[in-house]
Amino acid sequence: MACYFRRAIAEQVSRAVGVPSEKIIHHVHAIPANRKRASADFQLHLRSAVDGLVDVTYCEEKAEALACKLASDSVINEISLARGVLTFKINRSLLVKKVLHQIKQDGSSYGFTSELLSGFPKGLTLVEYSSPNIAKKFHVGHLRSTIIGNFIANLKEAAGNKVLRVNYLGDWGLQFGLLGAGFSKFGCEEKLNANALQHLFDVYVKVNAAAEKDEEMKQSAHEFMKKLETGHQQALSLWTHFRGLSIAEYAKVYKRLGVQFDEYSGESFYRERSQDVLNLLRSKNILKITKEGTGVVDLTEKDDLSAYSTVMRSDGTTLYITRDIAAAIDRMEKYNFDEMVYVTDKSQRIHFQNLFKILKMLGKDKVDCCKHVTFGRVQGMQTRRGDVVFLEDVLDEARARMLQNMANAATSKAIEDPADTAEKIGVAALIIQDFKGPLQSDYHFNWDEALQSVGDTGVFLQYTHARLQSLLTLWSTREEEDFNVSCLQEPSAIATLQHFLRYDEVIYKTLKELQPRYLVAYLMGLGHLANVSHHSLEVKGSPPEVAHARLYFFNAIRVVLASGMKLLGIKPVDKM
Template sequence: MASFFRRTIAAKLARTLQQPEEAFLPALSALPVSKRQQAADFRLSISALRTGGVLPSGGDTQAQTDGLASQLTPDTVLEAITAGGGWINFKINRKLLVQKMLEPFGNGEDERFGLNSDLLNALKRGTVLVEYSSPNIAKKFHAGHLRSTIIGNFIGNLKQSLGNSVIRMNYLGDWGMQFGLLGAGFAQFGCQEKLKRNALQHLFEVYVQANQEAERSEDMKQAAREFFRQLEQHEREALSLWKQFRDISVDEYQRVYKRLGVHFDVYSGESFHRDEAQEVVQQLRSRGLLETTEHGTSVVDLSPAGDARSVCVVLRSDGTSLYITRDLAAALHRSGKYSFDEMIYVTDKNQTSHFRQLFQMLLAMGHSWADRCKHVPFGLVRGMKTRSGEVLFLDDVLDEARSRMLHNMSQSKTTRQMDNIQDTAEKVGISALIVQDFKGPLLSDYTFDWDRMLQAQGDTGVFLQYSHARLCSLIQKNGGLESSAFDPSLLLEQTSIGILQHFLRYDEVLHQSAQDLQPKHLVNFLLKLSHLIASAHKELPVKGSAPDVAQARLKLFSGACSVLANGMRILGITPLEKM
């Protein structure tokens, strides 16, 4: 409903300046909630109008601001229009604000709140392929893979909520020289029984032993090279063992992803493109992009004209492919199969150079769609350890989060009345993990802190879940009061208005998140909403109020509950009704 007010203001401006309404929409924004009673709801940036060519770029900004403001008069929708500091401020009629902002709730539109917006409708929609998580089989599932998993899931959820067709892909590290080491190592140290009992743990142990042996023994290095050569040559026995490792790993990953509430539409991997990688090399050669070095490796020169030479190796001297060669093949395959409008890779910032080279090579090969490919980098996590030591697998993190949350919940009297304490503790623990990770810029490194993450007070995932569960409890206890009809004049206290003013920013927050793919905007919006709700619980009691007042307040709390739940789901958090 923010769109109704934004469009009304734009129409008023359009009539005054004889310009199309669309020219004003990007320059309008909802103000952050203020404690001041007379605070405006929207503001218009004169600077943005000048940049957009609506107003002349020369001249005095303040004079332009005052001049335009003087031509605008309040009406039944806008009860006050003021100017200052290069901004024109608009205050909406309070009763109309309440009525319009709460209109969608209880009419089957709860989950679509804020999404039918001029701002969001202006965004391009299409097919978006998101590649995320992408663990390496037989190696530890470290904190970076956890970050990639939850960030990629957020991007997929966001793009889907905005009307895109989303393909979620897990591109496994299931090929390359490490499988030579694993295959050769399994022949010496492997055990099928241990593989059945704890597949990922055993494969990891074998891989570590094989690495240690390769440092001491040339025989192990040679055996590893020979096993990988057999894989590249499609020899049956080597492929059979590799397939076993891959299948049991994927089964294990799917079980863990289910705990996180994450799913993938496609499980792909480097192995799918091992043959296509050789075709890519031929394409590079036919375009005159491939050079052979004195060491026998095949490289592509990516240095801009006149700059120092910068080359990317795409083929080893023995003719075997590399990670980037297979990534080139994968990108070409996906473009042909999915005809995507956008492809997003979610990996840590150490791979920034890799993706820059990948996109450069695709463009050099004549694929203009490479401009629609994007890398979303993220920083490193320091200090992610469980009580038993360093984290090896994602299971360890989730188990620890659940265990610590169970301990915290056991201190609460209400927890003992719950039927599904384990499941609740797991979901709250995951919420805490996600919010801690998403609060800041993705590119920043951060230090993992179990205690701070799991606090019930403060800006945490636990606080978000508590806020939602408390609203659900309030709605459940007052079920008989729910009605689509209510009196807007009974919600004119600043506490109520503050929540509704905050609602005005929801589509802007989603728009900002869609522009830079950063979850922090939505996290901070939901945390602020939770604080506003906490104040409203104290100042706007439902119990003991007159029936019509209680009904109006319940309408407000129901709306807040819906917005909170919608935002949490986009972040990848399952909203709990009890905790």
């Protein structure tokens, strides 16, 4: 609905300066709500809006002349000019009516129907994220890739894209040679059936330690890997068994996080096609063989090898990047995607720069649609037992701490499934703690800070949503579509409506930069405004007409809060 008001402002300015309103509308911005004092709703910086659009240079006199041409009307109540910034105050009754009706009409799509977002291309977006190494328990290091990738997929889907969620498993390489060779010596089928990934991890630790001391064990690992490469039936059968058990165990963790995938892929899918990549590189004279016998690609394209990427070992086998090239080409041909996003930690930045460079050298123009979203590392994530390696331990810890907090809280409601509620709140705490800052930054995790019920935390958002849901049980007149706008003129109501006006701008910025922190900050602001309104806008004991209008308003807050939380990957709770 902000666009309705932006257009009205842009059309006024358009008539005054003689340029199309479409060129002005993107310069009209909602003003952040001020909870302490009344403020205007929109602003327009004349220098940025007018310079380059009309054949005049901005100056104070011209700004005042322009402001004089603008006049209040049925939409705009007040227009002011100060230091080159025009501010606009919307008719308060119209503001209340239009915004709340739009949220009621759009529901979870509110903000995404804005014309601000019309410039973003729609199409097929492929998002590759999580990508753990099979036959190992889900490492906590993969948490960020999983929740960031899930957020990007949710966001793109909400913006109207068709999204393909891909989990590209680390399911090939020497680690499986070690595991295959070691399982016959250290493995136990009974333990494997009882706790597959824990047992495979234990076997891997033992065989890895043995290989460091025993050359024969190391040789056995290479031989097992060679069997896999050549398609040896027994070796492949064991590998397939380990892979299936791993995916089944990962699915349990993904379910707890509320994450799902459309496709499980992996390096193993491209072990044969990576040889085709080498042949393609040879045919285009891109593959260079060093004196050691390794195959490299000269990234400078000047034959000086001052910057190169190794794509083949001296024995002719391929590397991780070779399989990544094969995977990218396969996806380009198979899906003809409009955009592909890789989500990995920042240590892989050079890898993806090289990948994109080689694809470009191979003439794959679709590489221009590929993007690498990087993130920093989490430090200090510990349970009460000490440092953690596995994500399940973190999820268990979050759930246990929230159950304890809920049990100790005087305001806790009777809940049908406390463990499930605690799980959802704990996951929200993890996600918000992770998403508050720039993704590229490392950050230090703090349990006490993450699980506070006040302040900018996931617990606070869940508490706010549950509180709104509880309040709405009083709404017996919810089927009535209309309400009296004069019942919603209090400062807290107006400040919240002003906050709603900014939602599409926040979504626009979030989509443009793929940074969840903008959405997190917006939802925290909405949560704090909701709590102020909850205290100042009484429902119980109010006349029916007033109660209905206020509950209509509180429902709008709940809708926007819940939809924003779901974009972040959080499941809102109704009671806590």
